[in-house]
Structure formats: structure tokens, C-alpha cells
Amino acid sequence: MRIALFITCLTDTLFPDTGKAITSLLERLGHEVVFPAGQACCGQMHFNSGYRRETVPMVRGFARTFGGFDAIVTPSASCAAMVREYHPAVAAEAGDAGLAREAAEIAPRVHEVSGLLVNVLGMVDVGAYFPYRVAYHPSCHSLRLLRVGDAPLRLLRAVRGLDLVDLPGAEQCCGFGGTFAIKNAGTSAAMCADKVAAVRGSGAQVLCSSDNSCLMNIGGTLTRQRADVTVRHLAEILASAP
Amino acid sequence: MSMPTYLGLPAFPEAAATALGNDQLRRNLAHATTTIRIKRAAAVAELADWQQLRAAGKAIKDHTLAHLDTYLARLEERVTDAGGHVHWARDAAEANGIVAALVRAAGADSVVKVKSMTTQETGLNEALAAEHITALETDLAELIVQLGHDQPSHILVPAIHRNRTEIRDIFLAEMADVPSGLTDAPAELAAAARVHLRRAFLSAKVGVSGANFAIADTGTLVVVESEGNGRMCLTLPETLISVVGIEKVLPSWRDLEVFLALLPRSSTAERMNPYTSTWTGVRPGDGPRDFHLVLLDNGRTDALADTIGRQALRCIRCSACLNVCPVYERVGGHAYGSPYPGPIGAIITPQLRGVTSPIDASLPYASTLCGACYEVCPVAINIPEALVHLRGEVVDAQRSSPLHAERIVMGLAAWVLRSGRRLGLAQRAASASRVLVGRSGRIRRLPPPLSAWTKTRDAPAPPPESFRAWWARTHGGTQ
Numbered sequence: 001m002r003i004a005l006f007i008t009c010l011t012d013t014l015f016p017d018t019g020k021a022i023t024s025l026l027e028r029l030g031h032e033v034v035f036p037a038g039q040a041c042c043g044q045m046h047f048n049s050g051y052r053r054e055t056v057p058m059v060r061g062f063a064r065t066f067g068g069f070d071a072i073v074t075p076s077a078s079c080a081a082m083v084r085e086y087h088p089a090v091a092a093e094a095g096d097a098g099l100a101r102e103a104a105e106i107a108p109r110v111h112e113v114s115g116l117l118v119n120v121l122g123m124v125d126v127g128a129y130f131p132y133r134v135a136y137h138p139s140c141h142s143l144r145l146l147r148v149g150d151a152p153l154r155l156l157r158a159v160r161g162l163d164l165v166d167l168p169g170a171e172q173c174c175g176f177g178g179t180f181a182i183k184n185a186g187t188s189a190a191m192c193a194d195k196v197a198a199v200r201g202s203g204a205q206v207l208c209s210s211d212n213s214c215l216m217n218i219g220g221t222l223t224r225q226r227a228d229v230t231v232r233h234l235a236e237i238l239a240s241a242p
Numbered sequence: 243m244s245m246p247t248y249l250g251l252p253a254f255p256e257a258a259a260t261a262l263g264n265d266q267l268r269r270n271l272a273h274a275t276t277t278i279r280i281k282r283a284a285a286v287a288e289l290a291d292w293q294q295l296r297a298a299g300k301a302i303k304d305h306t307l308a309h310l311d312t313y314l315a316r317l318e319e320r321v322t323d324a325g326g327h328v329h330w331a332r333d334a335a336e337a338n339g340i341v342a343a344l345v346r347a348a349g350a351d352s353v354v355k356v357k358s359m360t361t362q363e364t365g366l367n368e369a370l371a372a373e374h375i376t377a378l379e380t381d382l383a384e385l386i387v388q389l390g391h392d393q394p395s396h397i398l399v400p401a402i403h404r405n406r407t408e409i410r411d412i413f414l415a416e417m418a419d420v421p422s423g424l425t426d427a428p429a430e431l432a433a434a435a436r437v438h439l440r441r442a443f444l445s446a447k448v449g450v451s452g453a454n455f456a457i458a459d460t461g462t463l464v465v466v467e468s469e470g471n472g473r474m475c476l477t478l479p480e481t482l483i484s485v486v487g488i489e490k491v492l493p494s495w496r497d498l499e500v501f502l503a504l505l506p507r508s509s510t511a512e513r514m515n516p517y518t519s520t521w522t523g524v525r526p527g528d529g530p531r532d533f534h535l536v537l538l539d540n541g542r543t544d545a546l547a548d549t550i551g552r553q554a555l556r557c558i559r560c561s562a563c564l565n566v567c568p569v570y571e572r573v574g575g576h577a578y579g580s581p582y583p584g585p586i587g588a589i590i591t592p593q594l595r596g597v598t599s600p601i602d603a604s605l606p607y608a609s610t611l612c613g614a615c616y617e618v619c620p621v622a623i624n625i626p627e628a629l630v631h632l633r634g635e636v637v638d639a640q641r642s643s644p645l646h647a648e649r650i651v652m653g654l655a656a657w658v659l660r661s662g663r664r665l666g667l668a669q670r671a672a673s674a675s676r677v678l679v680g681r682s683g684r685i686r687r688l689p690p691p692l693s694a695w696t697k698t699r700d701a702p703a704p705p706p707e708s709f710r711a712w713w714a715r716t717h718g719g720t721q
Contacts, residue, residue: 007709007710009659009665011709012665012669012708012709012710013665013668013669013672013704013708014702014704014705015702015705015709016705016707016708016709016712017705018709019709019712019713020709020712023713035710035713035717037662037710037713037714038662039662040659040660040661040662040664040665041659041660041665043659043660045655045659046652046655046656046659047630048611048630048633049633049637049652050606050630050632050633050634050635050636050637050638051634051637051649051652051656052634052637054652054653054656055656057656057660058656058659058660061660061661061662065662140610140611140612140613140614141613143613144612144613144614144616144617145613171614172568173568173610173612173614175568175610176610177609177610177611177612178610178611179607180607180609180610180611181694181695182691182692182694182695183255183604183607184254184255184258184569184607184608185255185694185695185697185698186255186258186259186262187255187258187262187569187572187573187608188610189697189698189699190262190268190572191568191569191572191610192698192699193698216701216702217699219702220684220695220699220700220701220702221698221699221700223684223699223700224686224698224699224700
């Protein structure tokens, strides 16, 4: 299958290893990965912060870049949710009916990693090997907007050598929330402190998620506390081979 | 449209900082919300058709709101037919004025009150005090708040921020007829309050209530509660005054059935609340001789005109969204600067009061948009959607000021982030700056406003090359 990679501005800029992992994983599974170079940001930060007008060109850019692809994969459940749930509405509110139609057509073709693997490609065992104790943090948007359910956990359980440990309060938000982490820094830090305490108490060596934004928040707190836990995007674990 | 007792409050982040620094408060809140959250989930799981009930609740409220004029006129007619009097109040001041005049006309200088969010919203107690009328809160938790010269911090459990030792201390300091040697045993505290309130019930001439629902077909008002103190206020005084928001109307008793299933399970995690009182006008020899219904707008018709914001008017004040909210759990109710705290408060308050004051403009941002509130809402209010919509209102209101720092930064960011080429250039600059970071790959300190991030967390250093640069190098440029 020919799959377009929507890398997202955050992962592109700060976490290129996740993009490399998606590429090698999908190529290993026999798929062709393409990277449309014109791509930029999905507009989530602006949309969620109230800058509706500024979001419209980003929605238009996304449609122009990805309109021709049958399958689009992204390392961010949150950005996938932005495209699927809100791009058509942003275009409609801006009075651009053509763009709204286009955005609605693209929306169902955008998948985060676990949704693509389990629901589109029908795979659970991707041949990965990762001999560590791992806890999984289900990001709020993967859970409540994309509703990926247990797809990430099924993928992780099929990884050889991996010991999946329970994360208490897993469904509680880590406190990132985009600009929330800056605007309401104290509350955000209090939420993250509780998440990090749960991670450290779980006995995991590695914390995994489907969103690098959550991992940047939790991971940044873990390193500040000099905790002996590292963070890995789901795709990076699935790409690890013996 | 004012909530007089909350004016001049600081914006949410500053108010939250006070609460976050109070360890006792955070422990009280975490314990209480975790307990009720688990109980609610169990109570809801008992019903196989919960999602259908939820859809029905939403549909009934949407239908009623779309035909509010019809149902309100019918309610007025039926209440009047049943011997009650209906008053219309445009805002809080009008409602409070009507109540004060009615109390005086009844020859009273005090009232007993049923727990009521609407009269918290209008600041009725303070308005009555200015007219030398004493209002006694009879809901146990509201009484604790009143005696403590405090503000409620939860819709259902107004004193959730207090533990029993604090309550004992408030009773000892403020309750005139408190038994000496009172301990903090819950049964003793309840007994002390019962004695204190019983005298007031028996001597009260006027009772003041809100209502959970108003049935248009029959002109019936409904109050659901747990203690029975509400029923005392609704039945013992000669005069009963009910202040009710116009969105509380339901077409018929059949509609009420849906909400009496949704509300108790969502709020107290009970199959049925202990006391459900209903009354229709007046009846000789039974209950109040004089009944007044004050129907309050106070910003509700403005909210109704907003196609996304209006869903907040479906709210039945169950507080399930407060109990699951990770922000509320950590900062409590006071930081929201309104009787309506938590996620629902963050979308109701800015609609009732507008987004001009610092507190009201900050409320839509008091959320990570995690979506837990929407999931539990018994009338399916999409709170994250409404929050984002209201953030748009806040930003649009700021567009008239030319030198708004955040807007300049966001405008510049949008210019970079909408172009793959410009984003690539910015990434090259970021990668070049990594020499400043040192070898750890982590940034321990950033300048404001990003210092808010690095106060408690490290930030990742930009990698030597972005993904886009790696792809161009290894996969031969563009596709």
C-alpha cells in the first residue's frame, strides 16, 4: 500500500526518530511510504487557542498536500483528531464550502499509527522485539476523540520480549493541553507530577504513548526528576527488530 | 447581568495558584472526587441503555430550548391557573428586587432557603442582607459555607473543600446553639445542624428555593435533594418563592422520567435521590398559601442565540463533569470565580457574563481539552467544543487592540506553520541553535513565557536535523 506520512510540526522539528521509525516499520511490512514535502502544520495549536482565522490556511494547505492519498499516517493521535474532527468545521465556518467538502473527504483517510496497523492493515504482530518493561499512556485524544480503544495495547502485547505493566490512572490527562502547559503552568505541572508518580511507581523502564506531545511533557518531568524511565513513541517500539 | 459576589476576582491561573499551594485542600478534593467518580461509574454501568437515556435527555432539552417561548408561556399559564404568581426577571438585580419585595409584603425579615444554584448566581443572600432580610441556608453543606463566611466550591457538594475537622471548628465558632464538646464525628455534626435548623423551619414565614425542573404541561415545580431540609422549606412556610432559570422548563411529566433517571446516577451516584418534591400552585390546608415563581433570564437568551454555546443550557447541574475533571480536582471550585465551577462553569459563566473581565476571559482556557467531561455528561454537552468556541470569542474580542503580544506571536507562528518551506527554514535555525544547549540534549531553562515550561520540566533540544531534512538527504528530496 502507498501511504503518505504526515509527520506533524512537533515530531518533524523535535522528534525525527519517530518519523524514521514509522518509515522503517511500514517499509519492513512491505508498504511504500511517501513524504509530501509541502506539508506543514495541521493548525491544532491555533484552533485550540482560539485563533480560528489563522487556522484556515493550514487546513487549506493540508487538503492541498494530502488530497491525493488513500491512506495518511501520522505519529500524533491529537493531530489526527484535529484533521478528522475539526478541519471540515473550520472550513465551513470560514465559508469555504469547497474546502469543507474536500476536508470531509480526506478526514477518514487520516490514521494514527495503531489505527492504521490494526484497523486498516489488519495487523497485530508487526515482528518487533523490545526486551523492556513498558507502560502505556493512552493520550486523551487517542482515547476520547479517535477512540482507538485497545489497539495500541494489542500491538504492544504482540511485541517479543516486551513486558507490559499496568499504569494506574492511565486514562487521566498528563496535563499537557498545548498552550495550557504555559497559560496554566501550575495546574499543568500538578497534573504531570501525579502522572509521573504513577509512571515511576509502575516499575516500567520505558513509558510509551501515541503522542509525542504527552511524552515531551511527561518525559521532560522524568528527566528533571532524574528518574530512571525513558519515553518512546509507540512507532519506535514497533520498529525495533531483533 | 452580574454575579455581584464574584466581581474583581483574579484570572483563573492566579486564583489556581493559591489553591495549588494548599495541600490540605488538594487532599480533600482528590479524596472526594475520586470516591464519587468511582461510584458514578458503577451506578451508570447498571443501566444497559445509559447511552440511549443520554441521547433522549439531550434531545428533550434541545427540543424544549428550540421552543422555549411556547413552553414558558404554557408554564406561566398553568402556574397561574393553579393559584401561583409568575414574575419575569431580566437579570439578577431584577430577580433579587422581586424576591425582596415579596418577602416584605409577607411581613417577614428572614427566609429559609433550599439549596439553589440560581440564587447563588444572582447573589440573592447578599441582596437580601442589604435590605435587612436574613437568609438562612438549610442545606447542610450550604450552611457550612454560610457559617464559614465562605463561597461554595462545588455544584452538588458546596463544602467539598472542607473536611470534617474544619467543619467542627466552623460550627464551634459560628453556630450560636452549638453543643459544647462537639467532636468531628459525622453523626454529631449532622445532629448539631439538625437542632440548629429545626427551630428555623418551624418559625419561618417565607421559604426561598430554586427548582431542578419545571413542567410546562401542569405548572409543576420539582426539587430533588438528599436531606429533606429542602422539603421542610417547601412545605412549612406560608409563602414560597422559587427563583428558576428559564432553561429549566420541560414539556411534560413523561420528559421528567428521563431526567430523574439521569440526574441522581450522575450526581450522587444513587439510583434515586432520597427526596423528590413536586408542587403545583397552592392547595388550601396543605403547604404554602402563597406561591411565587420568578423566571430568570440573566444572560440565558444571549447563550441561546449562540449555536455552539447554547448546548450549555442543557445542563442539569449534576456536577459529574467536575468530579472527573483533572483541573477541578487540583484547583477546586473557587478559582473559577463563579457559583458554577469546573468544566461546565468554564462554558456557562463566560456566556452569562461575557468575556471582558480577566476571570471570564481566562475561564475557557482552564482546560486541557482532555474530553473526560463530555464523556460523562448525562445530556451530552460537548464541553471541549464549546470551550474552543469561546476561546475564539476571547481572541476575537482582543483583535481590536493592535499590540496584543500573544496575538503577534501566534500570527507569526501561523505564517511559519502554514508553509513547509518556512517551517523547514525555522527548523534549520533551531538545529543550529543546539550548540547553545550543551551535550545533554535537554534544555533546563528557557526565557519567558516558555520559562513556565522549564520551571518543572526539561525541554527537548532540537536534533541535528529535522525529519524533513533527513528525508530529503536519504530519500532524494521531494515526492
